[in-house]
Amino acid sequence: MTAQPMAATGSATGAALPAARGPLSAAVLEALRQNRRGAVGDGLDLTEAGSSDPLGEDLQLALQVCYELHYQGFAGVDPDWEWDPELLRLRAAMERPFLAALRAGVSADGGPADVDGVLDELLVEPVDGSGVSDHLREHGNWWQMREYFVHRSIYHLKEADPHAWVIPRLRGTAKAALVAVEYDEFGAGRGDQVHAQLFADLLAAAGLSPDYLHYLDRVPAAGLAPVNMMSLFGLHRRLRGALVGHFAAAEITTAPSARRMDAALDRLGAAPACRYFFTEHIEADAVHEQVLRHEVLGDLLAREPELDADVVFGVRATGFLEDRLESHLLSCWRQGRTSLRDTVF
Numbered sequence: 001m002t003a004q005p006m007a008a009t010g011s012a013t014g015a016a017l018p019a020a021r022g023p024l025s026a027a028v029l030e031a032l033r034q035n036r037r038g039a040v041g042d043g044l045d046l047t048e049a050g051s052s053d054p055l056g057e058d059l060q061l062a063l064q065v066c067y068e069l070h071y072q073g074f075a076g077v078d079p080d081w082e083w084d085p086e087l088l089r090l091r092a093a094m095e096r097p098f099l100a101a102l103r104a105g106v107s108a109d110g111g112p113a114d115v116d117g118v119l120d121e122l123l124v125e126p127v128d129g130s131g132v133s134d135h136l137r138e139h140g141n142w143w144q145m146r147e148y149f150v151h152r153s154i155y156h157l158k159e160a161d162p163h164a165w166v167i168p169r170l171r172g173t174a175k176a177a178l179v180a181v182e183y184d185e186f187g188a189g190r191g192d193q194v195h196a197q198l199f200a201d202l203l204a205a206a207g208l209s210p211d212y213l214h215y216l217d218r219v220p221a222a223g224l225a226p227v228n229m230m231s232l233f234g235l236h237r238r239l240r241g242a243l244v245g246h247f248a249a250a251e252i253t254t255a256p257s258a259r260r261m262d263a264a265l266d267r268l269g270a271a272p273a274c275r276y277f278f279t280e281h282i283e284a285d286a287v288h289e290q291v292l293r294h295e296v297l298g299d300l301l302a303r304e305p306e307l308d309a310d311v312v313f314g315v316r317a318t319g320f321l322e323d324r325l326e327s328h329l330l331s332c333w334r335q336g337r338t339s340l341r342d343t344v345f
Contacts (some may be wrong), residue, residue, distance in 0.1 A: 025059075165243070166247075262275050
């Protein structure tokens with residue numbers, strides 16, 4: 001029997017729901033819009049989740065929508081959907097192939113298999129200067145820089161939020177040190193210095209919308225997957241080692257990239273608020289790198305050495321998805337076309 005719509009008790013806050021990109025996202029979005037409890041995926045065979053491209057547009061958007069219910073939600077959507085059993089069942093059916101794709105991608109890259117080795121590898125700067133920050137510093141145009149900002153808005157406007165899920169899952173020095181890093185990420189008690197707010201200020205200074213998830217419809221799957229990975233790791237206690245690995249990878253690689261981005265913005269004559277987001281990260285993340293490596297990971301693995309492989313997986317999965325996003329951006333830009341699903345300029 002098809003469930004009937006329930007009385008609307010939706011939230012008045014949050015971003016607007018996006019447009020569907022296939023049957024999985026359509027099933028999720030239709031249920032949320034109609035508030036049809038018990039009818040998520042009516043007419044949808046859950047095996048479609050297993051046959052859909054795990055890194056493709058449909059599944060990644062559907063996961064993004066499901067995960068967002070645990071953050072700020074969507075305008076007009078009942079907050080009780082966060083723990084709806086049928087929606088969680090569909091989400092789990094999508095998480096399995098996504099996680100499998102991450103493991104397959106990591107297995108294919110042939111990288112180090114131990115924590116020290118994988119972290120040391122992150123400290124080695126590529127000599128070919130082939131990354132996005134290198135391109136923007138040397139050759140990038142302002143429209144490419146703004147497209148980069150749009151892609152990263154999905155990540156940076158919730159920066160540090162997914163990592164907060166791991167706090168109650170840690171103990172001792174690992175917990176205390178990770179909270180110290182998060183304290184900095186959240187502005188050290190100052191709302192105007194929260195890193196997500198600094199990125200919102202950057203967007204406004206670049207002539208873009210600073211609103212949370214404003215560009216969700218325009219960011220392709222390659223830009224959604226890194227954020228979905230963070231939520232996947234954060235919402236599953238068994239993946240806590242992978243989440244800490246992701247956090248360490250992000251902090252270790254940010255400072256060098258931020259220097260290049262600041263140089264690119266200086267060359268392009270960008271507003272101070274655009275540059276401040278990156279200059280703030282140069283100093284902060286250089287310190288965070290050491291704290292995460294020695295105090296968070298050191299203590300965590302002393303207590304739970306069996307998480308070593310999960311930490312390595314988190315580091316390498318981060319690199320796998322970031323490489324995919326960089327490849328997408330550079331491929332589009334070299335062809336002189338937009339990297340977004342629809343131009344915003």
